[in-house]
Amino acid sequence: MKKIGLIPKLIAAIILGILIGAFTPEFIVKVLATFNSIFGNFLGFIIPLIILGFIVSGIADLGGNAGKLLGVTTAFAYVSTLIAGLFAYIVATNIFPKFIKATSVVGDAVNPEEKLLKGFFTIEMDPIMTVMSALVFAFLLGLGIAATKSESLHKISVEFQRIVEKTISNVIIPLLPFHIMGIFANMTHAGEVGKILQVFWKVFLIVLVMHLLIIVLQFTIAGTISKKNIFQMLKNQVSGYLTAIGTQSSAATIPVNLRCAEKNGVSKGIREFVVPLCATIHLSGSTITLTSCAIAVMMINNISFTLPQMMGFIAMLGITMVAAPGVPGGAVMAALGILKTNLNFTEAQLALMIALYITQDSFGTACNVSGDNAIAVLVDHIYHKDKKEKTL
Template sequence: MKSFNLGLLPRLIIAIILGILIGSFTPAPVVRILATFNSIFGNFLSFVIPLIIIGFVAPGIAELGTGAGKLLFITTAIAYISTLISGFFAYGVATNLLPRIIQQSSQFAATNPEEALLKPFFTIAIPPTFDVMSALVMAFTLGIGMAALKEKTMFNFMSEFQQIIQMVISKVIIPLLPVHIAGIFANMTYAGEVARILSVFGKVFVIIIASHLIIILFQFSVACLYSGKSLIKALKNQIPGYLTAIGTQSSAATIPVNLECAKNNGVSEGVREFVIPLCATIHLSGSTITLTTCSIAVMMLNGMPVTLAKMAGFIFMLGITMVAAPGVPGGAVMAALGILQSMLGFGEAQLALMIALYLTQDSFGTACNVSGDNAIALIVDKIAQRMKLKTA
């Protein structure tokens, strides 16, 4: 008999429900046990975040330094611009719609919600080896250096280090996330905070999905206008890739289907076999929309100021950090934890809410990501034809 493996999203939903039940019907010591686990797990997560940044950003930048020359630069530039457009679009939508939703949902106290949460029985300090900004600078330095030197020794070491960090994520962090989320929701329920959080969750989810669909339509409209392709046909051809991404929750697993979508769109073989796998790694417009929208929602829920200057820096850095997204469910939010912490000032509770919000729509974010990849493939194919560029 095949072993039954419950997916991450169902486990997350079960964890939220259990957390609410525990916070509603159990005494304070039980909730404090979970709070103690959350404290230890949160400190471990803070320790791992800089390692995630170095382990994924440095090899990612190094890999972008080799390849098909001009075509690599063009594809990367378009992917980054697309990510920025998606992020600023999400900022515009969120800052216009979320204040109304949050105000209509409930009136919040002026005090810090974290003050009402139960404290852990004890804490174990696990200080990071270095802070997030140092990790980012080190990752950029190592990545650019490895790309420039074109030597394999350091690159092989960083690739193995990346595999170790990915194992930590997939074997430790991801399996324990439901327990962490359950503890957060149990504590928020006990403190009377969970009702206002859940009242906003569903509406934020709807806004995110609608934003995904609008940005896909925008990406294909621009691509088809530039390439001379039929917009209706291109969107129709993308449906199998979109649905596959929803089912697999993985950009990498969707590559074979997405290649077929690109073929049906008339993208040349060399371009599609180069652009689709590359963009599966570096182009995460859907994830950027989700992270931007969710971060603004969490900030508003916690009474934190949302300014264009702060969010612009976050979006620009997010576009780079998305290159580091590990190939596991929720990988994008894992890669973004560092800048959420350093640039937006998120604490343990805010990071846990971000993880919960992000993972509930991860499949749809992935579907938006891979759909945008094919829009980019149409643009790059036309550029390659005009400039007579080759992928090898």
């Protein structure tokens, strides 16, 4: 089973869930609903810890490399993330309503309190702090470690991040297929799964097209400013793009992406600084996927939303997902907190988000790492331009 990728497992889970919901007794569905209730509560408990694990060490690491280069790279990465999120919002709000009709969706069909079966029992797991408290504490601690250069606290934050990553990779990710299977079994039993699946594949195709368009835009801007051949840079990026699809990890793609940056003419010092850094902080592809999936889930449930609300969500994504792309599925795990607080998602809606996101995670990661090299070209151009001006 370990040799089977996460995406095939999730696809199998969806199919099995539909079959179980359609052909098995209600008792079986309630057993799965019990597991979903416990697992959902565990996710709620772990969300603040995920935020602490990712953000504290991420900010501490960034703060240790203070300087103009860090500021420029971080600014490019964050602006790129915001633009990607706004682009996704514009596309989703204009195209999704064409195939997600309010009349074809029954209110809060995926809300377990309304339509889905409840489990036999539940186990309460109250989080040790709220999501907002975790965010504030993470920033305070991360910036404090960077300012004081405390090696002991930095080591603790790194070790805690490893614990969180282990929890995600060894507990949450392996159990996700069962969680998704239970959700789809329950939705099938409630008679709503057909409407959900009609939306899934269309959203997937639109998100994939948006990924490719944003990559072209990023390299067009980088190539125009640096006066480099845009098509050649895109060609050079293909190996990094395909590697990211296979690994589902920005961090695991760094070695290949460094070679892509070298082919694009990025100097050694710049590429060895920018590419690993952006693998942590640049999230244009993940932001497109999460924004689009969130809008799809809200439209499925006939939930209204506003541009300011979504821009707040997008702005927070660029912060809460810091360091998360190193873990397959990490971005959506880190985003669960703001999905609950900013968009008021229920546990079932969070499960739908996880299913929607992870089936597209490879392509989001590939978009992230491709944009990393576009940023590397820009930073390299600015660095050498400044160096030349100082020499003169």
